[in-house]
Amino acid sequence: MVRVAILGATGYSAKELIRLLLAHPEAKITALTTRQDDQPNLGDVHPVLRGRLDLKLENLDAAEVAKRADCVFCCLPHAASAEVIKELLPLGPRVVDFSADYRLNDAATYTKWYDHDHPDAARMAETVYGLPELYRERIVKSQLVANPGCYPTSTILALAPLLKAGLISADGIIVDSKSGVSGAGRTPKANLHYPEANENFSAYGVGSHRHTPEIDQVLSDFGGKATEVVFTPHLVPMDRGILTTAYSMPAKAIDAAAILAELKKFYATEPFVRVVDGLPTTKDVTGTNYCDVTARVVRGRVVTISVIDNLIKGAAGAAVQNFNLMYGFDETTAL
Amino acid sequence: MVRVAILGATGYSAKELIRLLLAHPEAKITALTTRQDDQPNLGDVHPVLRGRLDLKLENLDAAEVAKRADCVFCCLPHAASAEVIKELLPLGPRVVDFSADYRLNDAATYTKWYDHDHPDAARMAETVYGLPELYRERIVKSQLVANPGCYPTSTILALAPLLKAGLISADGIIVDSKSGVSGAGRTPKANLHYPEANENFSAYGVGSHRHTPEIDQVLSDFGGKATEVVFTPHLVPMDRGILTTAYSMPAKAIDAAAILAELKKFYATEPFVRVVDGLPTTKDVTGTNYCDVTARVVRGRVVTISVIDNLIKGAAGAAVQNFNLMYGFDETTAL
Amino acid sequence: MVRVAILGATGYSAKELIRLLLAHPEAKITALTTRQDDQPNLGDVHPVLRGRLDLKLENLDAAEVAKRADCVFCCLPHAASAEVIKELLPLGPRVVDFSADYRLNDAATYTKWYDHDHPDAARMAETVYGLPELYRERIVKSQLVANPGCYPTSTILALAPLLKAGLISADGIIVDSKSGVSGAGRTPKANLHYPEANENFSAYGVGSHRHTPEIDQVLSDFGGKATEVVFTPHLVPMDRGILTTAYSMPAKAIDAAAILAELKKFYATEPFVRVVDGLPTTKDVTGTNYCDVTARVVRGRVVTISVIDNLIKGAAGAAVQNFNLMYGFDETTAL
Amino acid sequence: MVRVAILGATGYSAKELIRLLLAHPEAKITALTTRQDDQPNLGDVHPVLRGRLDLKLENLDAAEVAKRADCVFCCLPHAASAEVIKELLPLGPRVVDFSADYRLNDAATYTKWYDHDHPDAARMAETVYGLPELYRERIVKSQLVANPGCYPTSTILALAPLLKAGLISADGIIVDSKSGVSGAGRTPKANLHYPEANENFSAYGVGSHRHTPEIDQVLSDFGGKATEVVFTPHLVPMDRGILTTAYSMPAKAIDAAAILAELKKFYATEPFVRVVDGLPTTKDVTGTNYCDVTARVVRGRVVTISVIDNLIKGAAGAAVQNFNLMYGFDETTAL
Structure with missing residues (x-):
C-alpha cells in the first residue's frame, strides 16, 4: 500500500484524483493540503466526496508531507509547485507534478512563456514528460514525473x-x-x-x-x-x-x-x-x-x-497511470 | 420623445432594458450610470450592444440625472435605489424602480426581510406595485412605479x-x-x-x-x-x-x-x-x-x-410596459 | 464469479450498469441482448465502452439467457419485461428488473396506470420492492427484485x-x-x-x-x-x-x-x-x-x-446494490 | 406594405424570420406554407409566436402563393426549393431563397456536392449570392436572391x-x-x-x-x-x-x-x-x-x-436585410 499525499486539493483535478485513488487498491490517501488557513473537511470542499474519506485539508510543510506520504501528487499552480517539489525530493517521496513546472526542458523557454524565472531550473531537463505512450520507460524509473497538460x-x-x-x-x-x-x-x-x-x-x-x-x-x-x-x-x-x-x-x-x-x-x-x-x-x-x-x-x-x-486523461487519470507505472502496478489499475 | 436615464446600467436587466428601449420609437436614452469610477463605453460593458448606442456609463448624481432625463429606470440594488429615488422624485422625473425598495407597503416587513431600515419608508405605502394586469389604473397616474420581482x-x-x-x-x-x-x-x-x-x-x-x-x-x-x-x-x-x-x-x-x-x-x-x-x-x-x-x-x-x-416580463419588459402606460403609449410598444 | 446477462442493453441505464459491472470483481458479463435484428458490437452501441468488453448484442430467447447467466438484469420496457421474466424465473436465474412491472403489488392499479393487463399478475404481490434502505432483508432472499423507479x-x-x-x-x-x-x-x-x-x-x-x-x-x-x-x-x-x-x-x-x-x-x-x-x-x-x-x-x-x-441510485447503481445483497457481496462493491 | 409569404414555415429559420417580420413596419405576412396535410395554426407549430399572428400553415401551390404575396421567402430543403421557385418567378413575386439551390453558379459543382441534378440549372449563374456586404448592388435589382449559408x-x-x-x-x-x-x-x-x-x-x-x-x-x-x-x-x-x-x-x-x-x-x-x-x-x-x-x-x-x-445573420436576418435592399427600405429595418 502506497501512502499518498495530494497538495492543493481544492481544485477540479484534485477532486478527480481523489475519486480515482479511493478506488485504487494499492493507494491510501494520508494527507491533503491547502494553502488556506482554515482546515476544511474534504466533504465540505468537494461535496460529492462527502463521507468517502475522513480527512481535513491541512496547511502542511514539505517535511510533514514527506513524513506522511511515499508518493506526492502536486496540484499547485506553476512556480508554487516547483518551490515545494525542490524541497520534497531530497526527503524521499516520489512526485507526480500536475503543474507545468517540469514539463519544459529549457529554462529560457519557461521564462519567456511564464513571465518569471524557474524556481528549480536545474531539474528541468532531466525530468521526464509523463506521457506513458511516448516515455513509459523513463517514467517507470523516475522519482519526479511531469504530468502533461x-x-x-x-x-x-x-x-x-x-x-x-x-x-x-x-x-x-x-x-x-x-x-x-x-x-x-x-x-x-x-x-x-x-x-x-x-x-x-x-x-x-x-x-x-x-x-x-x-x-x-x-x-x-x-x-x-x-x-x-x-x-x-x-x-x-x-x-x-x-x-x-x-x-x-x-x-x-x-x-x-x-x-x-x-x-x-x-x-x-x-x-x-x-x-x-x-x-x-x-x-x-x-x-x-x-x-x-x-x-x-x-x-x-x-x-x-x-x-x-x-480532467482524466488530461490530468488525474494520466497521473494515476504514471503512478501505476512508477510503482509497478498494472497500468490500468483504478482507471 | 421621452428622455430616459438608466441607473446601474451594468447588469443583465439593464442590458435587456437598453436593448428594448433602442427599438422604442418614443424613448431616447440620454444617460447611463455606474457607481464605479471609470467611465466605460456601453459597448465594453455589454458587447452585444457595441455600436448601437454611443454613450459612456457615468457616475452621475441625482441632480444631473434629473437634468438629463424625463424618466429614470433605476437598476440599483435595494437600499441604494431608495437613496437615489428620494432625491430624484422632488426634482421632477418619473421613475421605474427595478429594486424591491418600493414594492412592499410596510416598513416593518421590509426591515424584517432586508435586515436594514428602509431609507424612504414614508413613500412605501403609496407606491404602486407595477404589475399592469392588476394595477394598471394606478400605474398610469404614478410618478414612481415599483417594478415587480x-x-x-x-x-x-x-x-x-x-x-x-x-x-x-x-x-x-x-x-x-x-x-x-x-x-x-x-x-x-x-x-x-x-x-x-x-x-x-x-x-x-x-x-x-x-x-x-x-x-x-x-x-x-x-x-x-x-x-x-x-x-x-x-x-x-x-x-x-x-x-x-x-x-x-x-x-x-x-x-x-x-x-x-x-x-x-x-x-x-x-x-x-x-x-x-x-x-x-x-x-x-x-x-x-x-x-x-x-x-x-x-x-x-x-x-x-x-x-x-x-429578464423581460420579470424585469425589463415589465418596466417598458409600465413606461408605456405612464406616458400613454400603446402598452405593447417595443415589446 | 456470477455470470451476468443484461437484457435490452441499448439504453442509458444499461450503459451505466455495464460500466459499473465491468469494475465489479465478482461479476462477469456473459450476454447482452437487443430486440433488434442486427447484432451490433457493444462499442458501436455505446462508444464510451469501446474496447472494454468484446461482446455483441444478440437477440436471445429466455432459454439461452438462462443457460449463459446466473443473474439477469432486465432493462426492457414494461410489459415486455414481465413477458420475459415469467419465462426466465422457472429456468433458475435470479433477476433484477429495471421496469415497473413488478414494483406494484396490485394488478388493478397496474392496469389503471399502464393501460394494459399485467402479463404476470400472480407474481406482483410477492415481489420485493428493491429499495435496500427499506426492504433489505427481503431483497437478500429474493429470486426476483423490482428495481425502484x-x-x-x-x-x-x-x-x-x-x-x-x-x-x-x-x-x-x-x-x-x-x-x-x-x-x-x-x-x-x-x-x-x-x-x-x-x-x-x-x-x-x-x-x-x-x-x-x-x-x-x-x-x-x-x-x-x-x-x-x-x-x-x-x-x-x-x-x-x-x-x-x-x-x-x-x-x-x-x-x-x-x-x-x-x-x-x-x-x-x-x-x-x-x-x-x-x-x-x-x-x-x-x-x-x-x-x-x-x-x-x-x-x-x-x-x-x-x-x-x-441513472445510478435511480437505476443502475440501485441494481448493483441489490445484486450485491442478493449474492452476499459487500453492499458497496463497485459502487 | 409588402405582402409576404413564407414557404416551409415549420423550421427554426422560418420561426426567426416570422419573429423579425412581425416587427417590420413595411411587411405583412399573408401566407405560411407547409408540405404536411394538416393545417396547423402558427402558434401550435411555434408556441413562442402564439397569439402574435392568426394564420394557419397551408399546403399551397405556386399560383396561390403568387396571388397572395409580393415577396416569397422560401425555407424549403434544396431541390424542393428550386422546384417551387422556377414556377413562382414567372408569376411575378420576388423571392429570397434560404436553400442552397441558387448559391452556386455551376451545375456540375452542384451535382457533385448535392448528389442530384439541379432542377433549374439555367438560372444558377445569373442569381446573386445574397451577401449584401459583397454584392449589394446586384441584390437591389434582383427578382431572386440566394440567401447565403x-x-x-x-x-x-x-x-x-x-x-x-x-x-x-x-x-x-x-x-x-x-x-x-x-x-x-x-x-x-x-x-x-x-x-x-x-x-x-x-x-x-x-x-x-x-x-x-x-x-x-x-x-x-x-x-x-x-x-x-x-x-x-x-x-x-x-x-x-x-x-x-x-x-x-x-x-x-x-x-x-x-x-x-x-x-x-x-x-x-x-x-x-x-x-x-x-x-x-x-x-x-x-x-x-x-x-x-x-x-x-x-x-x-x-x-x-x-x-x-x-439563425439571424446566418439565415433570417440576412434574408430581411436582403428584403430591405430589394424594396428600398432602410437596410437595418427590423434588424
Missing part, C-alpha cells in the same frame, strides 16, 4: 506517431483545440460566470497559450525535427472534454487509410488510446482515461481529430 | 385571479419556482461559476427568499384575505426563464376547465398573458414579455403552472 | 422515515420533482431534440405520471397509512440528476432539527444515504450511488429536499 | 476583404467552424437527442460539408483567384451561434494591426459588421444581425475569428 496530451497523441513515421511535415502544423470549462479551474471569473459562459463559444489565448511550447517541445523531440505549432484554444459550454482538430501537410502522397494504419500500429498495445474509424466525440471518452483519435485527408491536408476527458 | 410576477399572475374569484383558498399555498441563472445577477460567485452551476439543479433560500413577502402582500391585497405562501426557489442550469408550479386548495368543488375558464376570462383583454390549455415551457416565452399560464386539478389540489422570461 | 427513490428516501416515525401526516403530501433528460430514455423525440430541450424547463405528466402509484404504495406500506401524493415531474436541461422537493404537514409541533435528527438516526448505518445540514444539489451526487437529503420547516410546512443521480 | 457567411466576411486586398494567399486556407445545434434543423435525430448532444463536442462532415463549394466560389470570385478551402464544421452544445477560426498565409509581410486596419476600412460603412480589437464570442452577437470579426498573426500565420448568430 491537457491540450498537449490531446494534440501530441494524434500527431507524434505521424511525425515519427515521417508521414507528415513538422512545418505548418495548426492545432485548433476546444475545451470544456473545467479546464479553466475553479476560481470564479467574469467570463466563466454561468450566464456569460453558457450558450457561448469563444477563442482565447490566441498565439499566447502556455501549452504551446510544451506541444512544440514534445513534437520536436519525438519527431526529431524542430516544430512550432500554431495553437488556438477555445472554450466550449460544457463541463469537461477536449477535442483537438489538427491540420498538417503530408510529407509524401498518402491517404487516410495509411494514416489510420500507422496510428493503429503505433498504439496497438496501448491500453488507453483507441484509434477509431469514425469521428470521435468528447462524450465517447467522458469519465474515462481514453484518448480516441482518427484521421482524414482533405484536399491534400491531413486532418486529425482527437478527444480526451481533460 | 421576477418570481412574484410568475406566481401572482397564476394565483391572483383564482383568489379574487374565490376559486382557491388563501391558506396553504405552496409556490415551487425554478429560475435560470441570470436571475442571480452578473457578479461572479462560487456557486454560479460555470462548472458548478452547469449540469446542476439546486434549491436555495428555502423559507428565506426576499420575494416571499412581496407575493404574500399582493395575493393578500388582491385576494382580500391574508395570505402567507411557502415559497421555494430553485436554480436551473439555463440562462433565462422562470417556471412556477403552485399548489393550492380549491375553495369549492371545481375542475380544471372551470379554472382555465376563469383565467381566460380574467385575462381576456390582456396583451401579455396567454392562458394555454397545454403545459407551457419556459422556452415558449423566451425573449418575450408574455406570461403563459395553465391549470390542472390533481387529486383535489389545484396545480397552476406559469412561465415568464425573468 | 428514479423519482420514487428520491421521494421515498426523504419521506418514508418521517411517516414511519409519525412526524409528518400521510395526507396532503406534495412531491415536486425535477429530473435531467436522460431519465426520458434514448429514443429521439421532438421535445427532447437538443434545441427544444436545451435552455428550457417544463413540467410534464402532471397528475398522470406512472411513478405516482409506486410512491403511494411504498409510502402507504412503510408509513402504515394510505397515502396519495400529488406528484409533478419536471424536465431540467441537464443530462442526469433528480432533485425532489416534497411538502408535507407535520403530525405534531416539530422543528427542522428534530426532523434532521430522525433522518440521521434512520440512516445512521446506511452506506448510500447522506443526511446533510446544507441544501444538497444534484451535482453533489452525480456519478455516485448516494442519495443526499435534508429538511426544513417553513411556515409550518415540512420541506424535504433530496437528490440522486437518476 | 451560415458557415459561409461567417467565413467569407472574415476572409474576402483580405483576399481582395491581396493581404493573404488564396492557397492553403483552413476554415475551422463551430456551430450551435439549431443549425442542424428541427428534425429529431439520434446524435441531436438532448442527452447525446449535451455536454458533447464533435466534428462532422469533415471534408464533405456542402457549404464547402459555396465558400470556395465566393472567395474565388471576390478574391480573383481560384480558392479551395479545407473546411471542418463542429457541433457545439448550445442553441445558436457560429464561431469560425480561419488560418491563412500572409501574401506579404504583415502584422495584425495592418489586417485589422484593412478590415475596418472595408467595413467602415457597413451596418452589420463590427471589426473588433478583442476576441469576439458568439454571445456578443446572439439575437442580432451582426458579424463581429477580428484578426491576429501567430507565428507567421493569419488567424481570423468571426462570429454570427446562425
